Amino acid sequence: MxxxxxxxxxxxxxxxxxxxxxxxxxxxxxxxxxxxxxxxxxxxxxxxxxxxxxxxxxxxxxxxxxxxxxxxxxxxxxxxxxxxxxxxxxxxxxxxxxxxxxxxxxxxPAHYHALRQGGVKLALSPVTLSKNPLLAGIKHLNRLEQVMIRLHLDQTDADEALVVDTSGCLVECCSANLFWRKGNQVFTPDLSQSGVDGVMRRHIIRLIENTSRWTLHIVSEPAEALSDANEVLICNALMPVLPVAKASGWHYPSRDLYDFLLQNC
CATH class of the missing domain: 3.30.470.10 (Aminotransferase class 4, branched-chain amino acid transferase, N-terminal domain)
Incomplete structure (x- = not known):
């Protein structure tokens, strides 16, 4: 150090x-x-x-x-x-x-290599994120919400947490950003009120916007928006992208978007 x-x-x-x-x-x-x-x-x-x-x-x-x-x-x-x-x-x-x-x-983190094969399991966190547009997006040192999210996550058999804000809208995971796909439509949560706008999230948004294969939407949606998704994935600068196999009982066998991103992340 x-x-x-x-x-x-x-x-x-x-x-x-x-x-x-x-x-x-x-x-x-x-x-x-x-x-x-x-x-x-x-x-x-x-x-x-x-x-x-x-x-x-x-x-x-x-x-x-x-x-x-x-x-x-x-x-x-x-x-x-x-x-x-x-x-x-x-x-x-x-x-x-x-x-x-x-x-x-x-x-x-060696476990990221294994998760690329088997996929990530997400558990909905009981800890919600507060809204603060002044600090939204940046990675400041006040991480007590993430500490509490991780505390609850460690009591489950999931690999990562699915996190919503105090209004019940999807924001991110404990240490990763979130994307999901329905057909050729790709969605990611709006981070104007809370959450971290990660380096890899921004890179993925640019990749999707520069291809005609998918259309990107930045949305405020509840966790139930994932119930009929074809595919869910998470990302951060270290992963850099991982497929989600299961989230709160919903399963995702497709890896079309993941395979595309893996070649470009």
């Missing part, structure tokens, strides 16, 4: 990420020493920092540190975090002028 470019494993207790979850992060896949979709990961971090009004990040140094962390890895995960740093009194950020950069590397 590197903190502001120096090898370290501890962070000051006064850092605002510890005190308030004041920051943002991204998680990237490494293949043969290279970070996949690195420009997109940096762009999402810059957007999140802008939304949070975290100024003064040395983005060039941040990129160098991410690349250095990935350099000797065949297949791994690089996690990059920006916090507002230290300073301020209470919630006030006045006086915070030196953001903290954190870069770490870890093993690639």
């Amino acid at each position: 590197w903190i502001n470019g120096e090898a370290a494993t501890t962070l000051p207790a006064a850092d605002r990420s510890v005190q308030f979850g004041d920051g943002c992060f991204t998680t990237a896949r490494v293949l043969r020493g290279e970070i996949q979709f690195l420009p997109e990961h940096l762009a999402r971090m810059q957007r999140a920092a802008s939304v949070l009004h975290i100024d003064g990040v040395d983005w060039a140094a941040f990129e160098r540190e991410m690349v250095l962390a990935a350099g000797q890895q065949e297949e791994a995960v690089v996690k990059a975090v920006v916090t507002r740093g230290q300073g301020g009194r209470g919630y006030s950020s006045a006086g915070c002028s030196a953001p903290t950069r954190i870069v770490s590397v870890s093993a690639y």
Whole structure:
């Protein structure tokens, strides 16, 4: 792990990420020493920092540190975090002028390889996501909703959670975005009120919009919208895309869209 470019494993207790979850992060896949979709990961971090009004990040140094962390890895995960740093009194950020950069590397989740073969099982989570259009889409450090979702998921035999918001509309999974197909119509949840707009989600949307084979719709629909889907899949920057075999008792034998995306993700 590197903190502001120096090898370290501890962070000051006064850092605002510890005190308030004041920051943002991204998680990237490494293949043969290279970070996949690195420009997109940096762009999402810059957007999140802008939304949070975290100024003064040395983005060039941040990129160098991410690349250095990935350099000797065949297949791994690089996690990059920006916090507002230290300073301020209470919630006030006045006086915070030196953001903290954190870069770490870890093993690639081996179970993703197995799930590509057998497919993912989704369980509807009892934990709903709150709506907040200001923070919707960005991957900020306040992840308590996901912690609670994962807590309940670990009590089931499912691989991932199917998550709705407080209005009962589909948003995402615990750690992945969601797509489903009905005929040649492809759907993904509207993330303008809650959820994380992932790097791979954006890539898949571009792929579908650039082909005449399917038509994409961004929708606000309940979980029952999956009941008559031909195909469901989930994605994130690490998976990068996985087929869903079962969700809340509904089964999906088709992999037409998945096979297309697998060749381009």
